[in-house]
Amino acid sequence: MKKYQLMAPGPTPVPSNVLLAMAQPMIHHRTPAYEALFTEVRAGLKKLFQTAQDVIPFTCSGTGALEAAVVNTLSAGDTVVVVRAGKFGERWVEIATAYGVNVVELVAPFGETVPAARVQEALAKTPGVKAVLTQHSESSTGVLHDVASYAAVTRGHDAILIVDAVSSLGIADLQMDAWGVDVVVAGSQKGLMLPPGLAFCAVSEKAWRHVAASKLPKYYFDLAKERAANAKNDVRFTPAVSIVVGLREVFRMLEAEGYPNVFRRHDRLARATRAGVEALGLQVFAKTNPSPALTPVLAPRGIDSEQIVAAYSQTHNITIAGGQGEMKGQLFRLGHMGYAADFDVIVALSALEQVLASLGVPVDFGASIRGAQKVFAERV
Amino acid sequence: MKKYQLMAPGPTPVPSNVLLAMAQPMIHHRTPAYEALFTEVRAGLKKLFQTAQDVIPFTCSGTGALEAAVVNTLSAGDTVVVVRAGKFGERWVEIATAYGVNVVELVAPFGETVPAARVQEALAKTPGVKAVLTQHSESSTGVLHDVASYAAVTRGHDAILIVDAVSSLGIADLQMDAWGVDVVVAGSQKGLMLPPGLAFCAVSEKAWRHVAASKLPKYYFDLAKERAANAKNDVRFTPAVSIVVGLREVFRMLEAEGYPNVFRRHDRLARATRAGVEALGLQVFAKTNPSPALTPVLAPRGIDSEQIVAAYSQTHNITIAGGQGEMKGQLFRLGHMGYAADFDVIVALSALEQVLASLGVPVDFGASIRGAQKVFAERV
Numbered sequence: 001m002k003k004y005q006l007m008a009p010g011p012t013p014v015p016s017n018v019l020l021a022m023a024q025p026m027i028h029h030r031t032p033a034y035e036a037l038f039t040e041v042r043a044g045l046k047k048l049f050q051t052a053q054d055v056i057p058f059t060c061s062g063t064g065a066l067e068a069a070v071v072n073t074l075s076a077g078d079t080v081v082v083v084r085a086g087k088f089g090e091r092w093v094e095i096a097t098a099y100g101v102n103v104v105e106l107v108a109p110f111g112e113t114v115p116a117a118r119v120q121e122a123l124a125k126t127p128g129v130k131a132v133l134t135q136h137s138e139s140s141t142g143v144l145h146d147v148a149s150y151a152a153v154t155r156g157h158d159a160i161l162i163v164d165a166v167s168s169l170g171i172a173d174l175q176m177d178a179w180g181v182d183v184v185v186a187g188s189q190k191g192l193m194l195p196p197g198l199a200f201c202a203v204s205e206k207a208w209r210h211v212a213a214s215k216l217p218k219y220y221f222d223l224a225k226e227r228a229a230n231a232k233n234d235v236r237f238t239p240a241v242s243i244v245v246g247l248r249e250v251f252r253m254l255e256a257e258g259y260p261n262v263f264r265r266h267d268r269l270a271r272a273t274r275a276g277v278e279a280l281g282l283q284v285f286a287k288t289n290p291s292p293a294l295t296p297v298l299a300p301r302g303i304d305s306e307q308i309v310a311a312y313s314q315t316h317n318i319t320i321a322g323g324q325g326e327m328k329g330q331l332f333r334l335g336h337m338g339y340a341a342d343f344d345v346i347v348a349l350s351a352l353e354q355v356l357a358s359l360g361v362p363v364d365f366g367a368s369i370r371g372a373q374k375v376f377a378e379r380v
Numbered sequence: 381m382k383k384y385q386l387m388a389p390g391p392t393p394v395p396s397n398v399l400l401a402m403a404q405p406m407i408h409h410r411t412p413a414y415e416a417l418f419t420e421v422r423a424g425l426k427k428l429f430q431t432a433q434d435v436i437p438f439t440c441s442g443t444g445a446l447e448a449a450v451v452n453t454l455s456a457g458d459t460v461v462v463v464r465a466g467k468f469g470e471r472w473v474e475i476a477t478a479y480g481v482n483v484v485e486l487v488a489p490f491g492e493t494v495p496a497a498r499v500q501e502a503l504a505k506t507p508g509v510k511a512v513l514t515q516h517s518e519s520s521t522g523v524l525h526d527v528a529s530y531a532a533v534t535r536g537h538d539a540i541l542i543v544d545a546v547s548s549l550g551i552a553d554l555q556m557d558a559w560g561v562d563v564v565v566a567g568s569q570k571g572l573m574l575p576p577g578l579a580f581c582a583v584s585e586k587a588w589r590h591v592a593a594s595k596l597p598k599y600y601f602d603l604a605k606e607r608a609a610n611a612k613n614d615v616r617f618t619p620a621v622s623i624v625v626g627l628r629e630v631f632r633m634l635e636a637e638g639y640p641n642v643f644r645r646h647d648r649l650a651r652a653t654r655a656g657v658e659a660l661g662l663q664v665f666a667k668t669n670p671s672p673a674l675t676p677v678l679a680p681r682g683i684d685s686e687q688i689v690a691a692y693s694q695t696h697n698i699t700i701a702g703g704q705g706e707m708k709g710q711l712f713r714l715g716h717m718g719y720a721a722d723f724d725v726i727v728a729l730s731a732l733e734q735v736l737a738s739l740g741v742p743v744d745f746g747a748s749i750r751g752a753q754k755v756f757a758e759r760v
Contacts, residue, residue, distance in 0.1 A: 004405060004407075006405070006406055006407065006408060008408045010618065011406050011407075011408060011409070011618060011621055012406070013405065013406055014405070014406045019402075019403040019404075019405075020403060022399075022402070022403065022622070023399040023400060023402065023403040024399075025384060025386070025393065025394070025399075026386055026391050026392070026393055026394045026575060027384075027386065027391075027699070028386060028388045028391060028699045028701075029391070029576075030701075031693065031699055032693075059439075059440055059441045059444070059576065059577050060439055060440050060444065060600065061439045061600075061617040061618045061619070061620075062617070062618065063599075063600055063616075063617040064439070064440065064444075064600045064617075067599050067600045076597075094599065095599045098597055098598065098599040098602075099597045099599070100597065187618075189618060195406060195620065195621055195622040195623075196409075196439065196618040196619060196620055196621055197439050197577040197578075197620035197622070197623065198577075216597070217456075217478055217479045217480065217596070217597070218478065219443075219447050219474065219475045219478040219479070220440065220441075220443055220444045220447045222478075236443075237441040237442070237443040237444075238390065238391060238441045238442065238567075238569060238576040239441070239576065240441075240575065240576055240577035240620070241391060241575055241576055242402070242575040242577075242622075243575075243577065313411065313412075319407070319408045319411055321408075321410075
């Protein structure tokens with residue numbers, strides 16, 4: 001028996017109590033039972049997003065809600081600034097381009113970030129920029145972009161700041177209202193430890209003004225119409241009922257732990273993972289601001305990272321992820337977000353030692369565990 | 381104890397074995413386990429849609445896939461013909477209009493259908509029509525439109541036939557390839573007895589040529605790009621993994637029953653329901669071609685149908701649905717699709733007798749059951 005372990009950077013494991021809550025008999029979405037559920041979930045979303053604004057759910061993957069952010073706030077011919085430092089930065093470019101929006105790209109090499117000063121400079125230099133689009137946690141590189149500083153720039157400008165927080169919400173602190181972030185997008189299958197299929201857009205007052213001016217066509221992802229339905233505790237289209245049921249369970253878990261503790265837990269898991277892989281002589285890929293959601297690691301010289309991913313799977317029944325885009329073959333990515341705890345990191349590192357040894361890499365067995373354990377032993 | 385019974389026309393009850401299959405530990409969508417699952421599901425979809433074409437899944441509600449059908453086959457300024465004889469016919473008009481597509485409406489009163497001759501006439505009279513859009517089962521009225529005859533018209537014309545089969549697929553026979561239907565749209569939460577959150581587009585060769593010419597912007601719902609990913613047994617975006625897992629279970633159930641039997645079962649449930657309500661002196665709303673998916677019924681004179689819906693819920697813990705749009709207050713709608721069997725109809729009718737009596741309507745107790753039982757006793 002090899003226990004199956006899902007340690008990829010999303011989808012992430014779903015706790016059994018949540019799976020069983022979702023396995024309850026289906027309910028209709030226009031009933032008192034669903035209305036009570038939706039009321040509780042809408043309140044939980046505001047806490048999660050740290051906003052007084054409504055958070056609008058859509059039945060879709062995270063990318064659907066990224067598209068919603070674009071088509072609701074922009075018009076064809078508009079110009080936006082995109083922080084592009086990984087595969088998900090490229091996704092913003094692809095979506096904007098598909099809708100005839102011009103993109104000024106602020107490129108950083110994979111593994112690095114774009115300083116807020118470059119955002120400021122781009123806004124100063126480019127007339128009429130309507131929005132700045134970025135990730136919070138860039139899942140392809142494991143870098144956390146400095147959203148607070150980007151927001152400090154856009155707050156003094158007509159442009160809105162749109163943040164893909166799919167792999168950071170409920171993982172890293174993102175203070176939407178306090179920092180002045182305008183649109184925050186998240187999904188169900190990362191920090192929220194749910195199956196994929198539900199995603200969210202939270203929208204600031206400033207961004208709602210952009211919504212009013214937006215001319216891009218939309219129907220399914222129409223934020224203003226969905227907001228109006230939500231204001232009556234209703235939805236325009238049949239929602240992903242079972243995932244909404246699961247979300248209530250998740251909010252009860254997260255709020256019992258307390259968000260500051262949730263963020264500290266993820267930070268600890270990430271630091272322990274980094275300490276572990278570095279103790280094996282491996283190099284964490286993020287050169288700056290490593291994300292608390294996942295840890296991409298460079299494969300040892302001469303080893304294709306896909307071999308590491310395959311050995312995790314085939315020998316140990318553990319799913320991790322490889323490199324994406326230009327990093328394919330060079331990186332393996334360990335997820336530690338959502339339903340993730342200290343000893344999951346110990347498992348991931350123990351498996352890594354076995355995997356490396358099986359590929360002929362000299363391994364000081366136990367070294368990665370020692371590194372991680374020291375982090376876990378720290379007095380908080 | 382009042383047993384909860386979901387008897388609305390979608391979402392529909394999910395069988396316990398499917399709920400429990402979906403409650404298995406989350407798996408990643410880029411693993412051998414998911415690839416085997418997706419291979420089986422893709423094969424099952426072709427059988428369900430009665431097509432040799434690929435059927436493309438999207439993570440969204442049914443309406444998302446309706447939008448996908450429009451944005452992938454049309455361009456702004458195109459003209460389409462819409463069969464509008466209910467709320468979902470109106471939805472086609474709304475989607476087309478949102479994307480700058482001109483609509484020639486073929487209107488029939490709620491409860492009636494549009495004969496194929498009117499479709500033929502509209503195509504003859506209107507130059508350059510690109511598509512005919514219709515429902516198969518119009519859930520707001522309980523009428524089944526004659527898709528086979530519409531297809532006989534469009535087969536000899538450049539226009540493609542796009543069919544919203546959200547509440548008919550796996551319920552009523554829809555022979556996509558044999559009839560020559562070009563785009564068929566369906567969702568997970570009706571005949572497929574799954575939670576909402578997964579929807580599908582199947583596309584004919586003729587329609588793929590329209591896709592190649594379409595200029596409407598799209599990204600999340602890009603059929604051609606999703607088809608290319610599916611051809612490698614992959615998906616572009618994280619799919620609704622748990623619903624796909626459930627879909628495999630559902631296909632095993634449906635294929636064990638056999639689709640001809642599935643269609644016969646639904647036809648029988650619908651005929652029994654109609655016989656039952658008519659035995660109580662009530663009037664089935666569909667004046668022609670009643671749908672096997674659901675039975676909308678006119679409330680007795682002097683009774684608001686919302687009172688009937690409320691009594692079902694409050695007194696008997698049964699969810700049915702009321703009238704939509706202009707029929708609000710006049711209709712109640714009984715669903716009998718998906719995980720629905722003979723004695724569910726008996727329950728729905730027994731409750732109806734109690735509900736009517738409680739509202740002061742004289743009821744010949746047992747009359748509706750007698751009507752339904754005679755249908756069930758027929759030799760097949």
